Amino acid sequence: MNRLVTVxxxxxxxxxxxxxxxxxxxLMPLTFWLIRRDSYVGQSVRALLLGISWAVSTAALFATSxxxxxxxxxxxxxxxxxxxxxxxxxGLWALGLAIAVPxxxxxxxxxxxxxxxxxxxxxxxxxxxxxxxxxxxxxxLPRELEGTLLLLTVVAMQMLLDPADAGAKLTPFWSSRExxxxxxxxxxxxxxxxxxxxxxxxxxxxxxxxxxxxxxxxRRRRHLxxxxxx
Amino acid sequence: xNTDDWLRxxxxxxxxxxxxxxxxxxxxxxAATHLREGGGDPWLVFGSPQAYAAAIVESIGTAPGPRxxxxxxxxxxxxxxxxxxxxxRDASLTVRxxxxxxxxxxxxxGKSTFLRICAGLVSPDAGEVTVSGRLGYCPQQGGTADFLLxxxxxxxxxxxxxxxxxxARRAGRAAARDLGWDAESAVLARHLSGxxxxxxxxxxxxxxxxxxxxLDEPYQGFDQGSYVNLWDxxxxxxxxxxxxxxxxxxxxxxxxxxxxxxxxxxxxxxxx
Numbered sequence: 402m403n404r405l406v407t408v409x410x411x412x413x414x415x416x417x418x419x420x421x422x423x424x425x426x427x428l429m430p431l432t433f434w435l436i437r438r439d440s441y442v443g444q445s446v447r448a449l450l451l452g453i454s455w456a457v458s459t460a461a462l463f464a465t466s467x468x469x470x471x472x473x474x475x476x477x478x479x480x481x482x483x484x485x486x487x488x489x490x491x492g493l494w495a496l497g498l499a500i501a502v503p504x505x506x507x508x509x510x511x512x513x514x515x516x517x518x519x520x521x522x523x524x525x526x527x528x529x530x531x532x533x534x535x536x537x538x539x540x541x542l543p544r545e546l547e548g549t550l551l552l553l554t555v556v557a558m559q560m561l562l563d564p565a566d567a568g569a570k571l572t573p574f575w576s577s578r579e580x581x582x583x584x585x586x587x588x589x590x591x592x593x594x595x596x597x598x599x600x601x602x603x604x605x606x607x608x609x610x611x612x613x614x615x616x617x618x619x620r621r622r623r624h625l626x627x628x629x630x631x
Numbered sequence: 632x633n634t635d636d637w638l639r640x641x642x643x644x645x646x647x648x649x650x651x652x653x654x655x656x657x658x659x660x661x662a663a664t665h666l667r668e669g670g671g672d673p674w675l676v677f678g679s680p681q682a683y684a685a686a687i688v689e690s691i692g693t694a695p696g697p698r699x700x701x702x703x704x705x706x707x708x709x710x711x712x713x714x715x716x717x718x719x720r721d722a723s724l725t726v727r728x729x730x731x732x733x734x735x736x737x738x739x740x741g742k743s744t745f746l747r748i749c750a751g752l753v754s755p756d757a758g759e760v761t762v763s764g765r766l767g768y769c770p771q772q773g774g775t776a777d778f779l780l781x782x783x784x785x786x787x788x789x790x791x792x793x794x795x796x797x798x799a800r801r802a803g804r805a806a807a808r809d810l811g812w813d814a815e816s817a818v819l820a821r822h823l824s825g826x827x828x829x830x831x832x833x834x835x836x837x838x839x840x841x842x843x844x845x846l847d848e849p850y851q852g853f854d855q856g857s858y859v860n861l862w863d864x865x866x867x868x869x870x871x872x873x874x875x876x877x878x879x880x881x882x883x884x885x886x887x888x889x890x891x892x893x894x895x896x897x898x899x900x901x902x903x
Contacts, residue, residue, distance in 0.1 A: 407790035415778040418819065470773030473752050477768050478839050479791035625751035630764045630842060 404480055408488025409495065412464055416496055422463070426456040430504055442512045443585040446520065449504055450577040454527040455556045457497040461535025462548045464489060469543070472619060482619040486611050490532050497528030519584025519593060523577040526600035533607035534573050540614045573607070576600030634666055636856060637673040637680055643863040644684035650691065658687055699889070700728030702763065703843045703874035706749055709758035711741065718744050719755070724892045726874040728842070731865060731887070734878045736894035742878040743771060745894060746847050749876065764842025769833050771847040771878075777821035781807070781814040781831050788838045799838070806834045809867075811860045826852030833861070837868070844868065844875045862887060 417423065430452030437445035472485055501524040508520050535552070542548040555573065562569040564578050579596030582588055638659060645655040662683075666673055677683040704726040711719040718741040726732045734742050747753040749760050750768040775784060782800050789799025807814035812830045820828060833849050846865075850858050865875055866887070877888070 418778040624759045
């Protein structure tokens with residue numbers, strides 16, 4: 402447990418010291434909100450959720466890429482792969498919550514007649530999915546530029562696809578959009594249930610995939626035999 | 632180099648040349664007294680620390696080195712290809728407790744690859760490695776976190792072995808001091824100079840008390856004093872019974888190691 406907490410803490414410390422990055426992470430959802438604010442509250446809420454998802458997954462991508470050189474030696478020092486990826490994920494989830502809370506308060510103050518509980522759940526889904534999603538891209542693509550471009554593609558696709566379209570359900574942040582519809586348009590509870598389930602399933606799938614990628618990348622190689630000292 | 636630096640370098644030279652601890656302390660104290668009472672530049676009075684240490688060794692001899700212990704690292708038949716290019720062909724190395732092995736060779740001959748294979752970070756196409764005890768690895772570059780303080784690196788590495796924060800910080804600072812670096816300052820790793828960052832890298836690799844220590848050109852960016860401190864520390868670790876493998880291209884250090892593995896393609900294989 403101590404190892405998980407230490408990795409999570411160091412992830413948070415590293416990210417907290419990137420003040421410019423933190424500012425941009427906060428600026429991004431705010432910009433999304435402000436652009437759509439005058440047209441229709443539903444659109445501004447959806448844009449805000451997408452902004453949070455983009456911000457957290459970008460932070461996860463950069464944190465994972467930055468740790469690429471460090472992790473093999475931490476593995477040698479005695480960490481197991483799950484200490485490293487779960488610890489980092491915990492740190493990123495904490496950061497995601499810290500980003501989401503002020504924006505939740507913003508919706509409470511700035512928008513009326515919303516199901517605020519639904520907004521909170523949608524934001525939680527964004528954060529829950531975004532951290533392992535960004536980590537997965539960071540683990541699969543060795544360079545940050547490629548990872549950022551892929552993230553951009555996914556978020557743009559998410560923005561442009563009709564949520565009613567079957568293919569839209571395959572996008573990672575569909576859940577937050579569905580829950581936001583329930584919260585803004587006061588639709589039936591099916592939207593909330595579907596969205597919540599989608600968020601849970603996608604989060605679990607992403608965590609399992611991240612676990613697989615880290616287990617392969619940080620595996621003990623077959624040619625190396627450890628013998629205890631007699 | 633002032634008098635204190637000269638004396639420090641002289642003491643390190645005596646230590647590395649295996650002059651007995653008491654005898655070395657006595658000789659250094661005598662030299663310090665002579666310089667203090669007589670004054671003058673130690674370079675003019677005694678010459679270089681290396682030359683004077685060599686003269687002392689000739690006159691009083693050396694203490695017998697500790698006998699090498701059991702095998703700690705055994706790499707055999709290591710072959711590695713990148714595409715059609717064979718980087719390593721049937722390379723082997725055996726290092727015992729209390730030995731320092733140097734891996735040398737021309738640029739691109741596979742020194743770092745060999746070390747990464749020994750560390751289990753890269754798989755070979757053929758061959759195997761057996762390690763007894765805990766493994767420590769210091770990469771040539773990278774391996775630190777830009778936005779963490781040195782103390783936080785020590786805590787992170789210490790936690791891997793269940794070491795509490797306080798003792799991990801103290802152990803890290805003490806190991807850093809052995810390299811002539813005060814690690815207490817609150818400077819992020821990204822603001823450290825290249826040499827100091829490498830000292831952080833090296834300190835991290837020794838923090839877990841490894842039985843086998845793999846160092847990939849650990850002296851990058853070191854000044855002369857730090858370089859002397861590094862070899863002083865390596866010699867101390869060897870005498871404590873660690874097995875050490877150093878990738879190096881500085882052949883002037885080969886007289887201080889117990890084994891040499893030359894990976895230059897023309898004459899591959901290990902020699903003692």
